[in-house]
Amino acid sequence: MRRKRIRNWENRLREEGYKITTPRKSILSVFEQLGGHPNAREVFNNLSSQSPDIGLTTIYRTIELCVRLGILKKYDFGDGHSRYEIANEKTDHHHHIICEKCSKIIEYRDFLDEETTLIKKIQNKLEKKYDFNIKQHVLDFYGLCKECSDNK
Amino acid sequence: MRRKRIRNWENRLREEGYKITTPRKSILSVFEQLGGHPNAREVFNNLSSQSPDIGLTTIYRTIELCVRLGILKKYDFGDGHSRYEIANEKTDHHHHIICEKCSKIIEYRDFLDEETTLIKKIQNKLEKKYDFNIKQHVLDFYGLCKECSDNK
DNA sequence: CCTTTAAATGAAAATGATTATCATTACCAT
DNA sequence: ATGGTAATGATAATCATTTTCATTTAAAGG
Numbered sequence: 221m222r223r224k225r226i227r228n229w230e231n232r233l234r235e236e237g238y239k240i241t242t243p244r245k246s247i248l249s250v251f252e253q254l255g256g257h258p259n260a261r262e263v264f265n266n267l268s269s270q271s272p273d274i275g276l277t278t279i280y281r282t283i284e285l286c287v288r289l290g291i292l293k294k295y296d297f298g299d300g301h302s303r304y305e306i307a308n309e310k311t312d313h314h315h316h317i318i319c320e321k322c323s324k325i326i327e328y329r330d331f332l333d334e335e336t337t338l339i340k341k342i343q344n345k346l347e348k349k350y351d352f353n354i355k356q357h358v359l360d361f362y363g364l365c366k367e368c369s370d371n372k
Numbered sequence: 373m374r375r376k377r378i379r380n381w382e383n384r385l386r387e388e389g390y391k392i393t394t395p396r397k398s399i400l401s402v403f404e405q406l407g408g409h410p411n412a413r414e415v416f417n418n419l420s421s422q423s424p425d426i427g428l429t430t431i432y433r434t435i436e437l438c439v440r441l442g443i444l445k446k447y448d449f450g451d452g453h454s455r456y457e458i459a460n461e462k463t464d465h466h467h468h469i470i471c472e473k474c475s476k477i478i479e480y481r482d483f484l485d486e487e488t489t490l491i492k493k494i495q496n497k498l499e500k501k502y503d504f505n506i507k508q509h510v511l512d513f514y515g516l517c518k519e520c521s522d523n524k
Numbered sequence: 525c526c527t528t529t530a531a532a533t534g535a536a537a538a539t540g541a542t543t544a545t546c547a548t549t550a551c552c553a554t
Numbered sequence: 555a556t557g558g559t560a561a562t563g564a565t566a567a568t569c570a571t572t573t574t575c576a577t578t579t580a581a582a583g584g
Binding site: 391392394412413428429432433436452453454 | 569570571572573579580581
């Protein structure tokens with residue numbers, strides 16, 4: 221079995237003819253250090269101490285580029301701003317549990333065996349029945365976390 | 373077994389002390405007639421012929437109210453605007469298949485038996501493990517519909 | 525039916541996230 | 555080092571949604 225070399229984002233950018241710039245390094249480094257699912261503004265805020273001259277525009281552009289190249293994954297949890305996370309073997313693929321009050325997000329990937337199997341099965345059924353070419357799915361659970369359940 | 377009377381939205385509003393107004397009637401009637409998952413602007417456009425004097429503001433306000441009272445269900449498919457649909461026994465509960473190119477949305481509720489069972493099982497596991505009170509879930513599939521697969 | 529009054533409405537402005545414009549700057553191949 | 559081109563940042567523009575506030579209206583009582 222051929223072991224695929226794990227490409228970091230610098231190589232990915234180079235591969236596609238994009239330049240490795242200081243802002244891009246800073247932005248990606250924030251994603252690496254922050255973890256979680258930050259949105260554009262959170263990245264901006266975290267950057268303001270170290271690199272105050274990087275504009276919000278550049279952050280949006282870099283994120284857009286990285287999503288397009290598969291370096292970042294984009295999520296929409298319905299709270300009004302898109303969220304992102306570095307895509308790699310470790311983060312791929314997982315589901316979420318989202319607190320509807322405080323927006324805390326838990327990601328889990330310790331699927332039940334049946335979980336994976338069944339989703340594939342459903343997917344196959346749907347592809348035939350509705351003539352769709354299904355590429356991905358989202359299974360997210362919404363509710364209240366412990367803290368928000370208590371403070372009510 | 374007591375048969376619960378099916379309340380229509382007028383009764384729901386009255387119950388909660390809200391008034392039954394002409395704009396509200398028109399807006400809800402659009403949802404009833406249109407079907408699907410319209411967004412605020414689509415409702416507005418569909419209203420413009422019959423009731424040109426209903427403002428977009430009122431549509432947003434009515435929608436917000438109806439979502440809060442459980443008359444409408446709110447969805448976010450990540451295409452930049454929230455979408456809604458009348459909540460009732462018939463529409464509840466379903467999953468979606470969404471075309472990433474043309475945003476066509478198919479909803480299905482002919483779940484495999486295992487589909488329902490397994491999701492409950494996963495939910496139970498997650499509630500214990502992460503101390504969450506899970507209220508609902510979203511299982512949506514994303515891909516390309518027949519037409520968009522072809523025209524490529 | 526007519527009055528009263530708080531709730532509902534509409535127009536317009538405000539907001540907040542994201543995108544486009546455009547002049548300036550900085551990679552990087554030569 | 556340097557030139558060409560992509561990248562950047564400031565600013566303005568969009569677009570969906572929310573807020574403000576003066577005006578209108580549903581519905582309760584007489």
